[in-house]
Amino acid sequence: MTLAAGDAAPDFDMPADEGRVSLAGLKGKTVVLYFYPKDDTTGCTNEALGFTAAADDFAKANAVVVGVSKDTAAKHAKFRAKYDLKPLLGSDAEGDVVERYGAWVEKSLYGRKYMGIDRSTFLIDGQGVIRRIWRKVKVPGHVAAVLQAAQEIA
Secondary structure, eight states: OOOOTTSBOOOOEEEETTEEEETGGGTTSEEEEEEOSOTTSHHHHHHHHHHHHTHHHHHHTTEEEEEEESSOHHHHHHHHHHHTOOSEEEEOTTOHHHHHTTOEEEEEETTEEEEEEOOEEEEEOTTSBEEEEEOSOOSTTHHHHHHHHHHHHO
């Protein structure tokens, strides 16, 4: 199943670096749910730092930013502490949420094919409806685009 804007966002409830995070627990708020491959790698760190720098602006738009990877909650906690990150970091070690959002894809590196997380972002409104989807995200400029879209639905 491929998700599209206007679809109900698949539910999630997962461990996070600070307890648990669930879609039901964020009802009434805009949710920026972004999937990233791995903690403490260059692109993933830059993306998290971008969301951190814009944290106040997202808060003003009544938006909560949640990053998701297959890393453990303990690894997320170290990642957050190392860079003083603001987004919640959800641990989807089993990959259930990643798969429900279609972010588990075949990738290729130097001709070798493997499965991995597609850097993607979902903007979910306060009623749990997907308003925007970004796939195959390139980090530069992405946070600004997501912020603008979040402000438009605030």
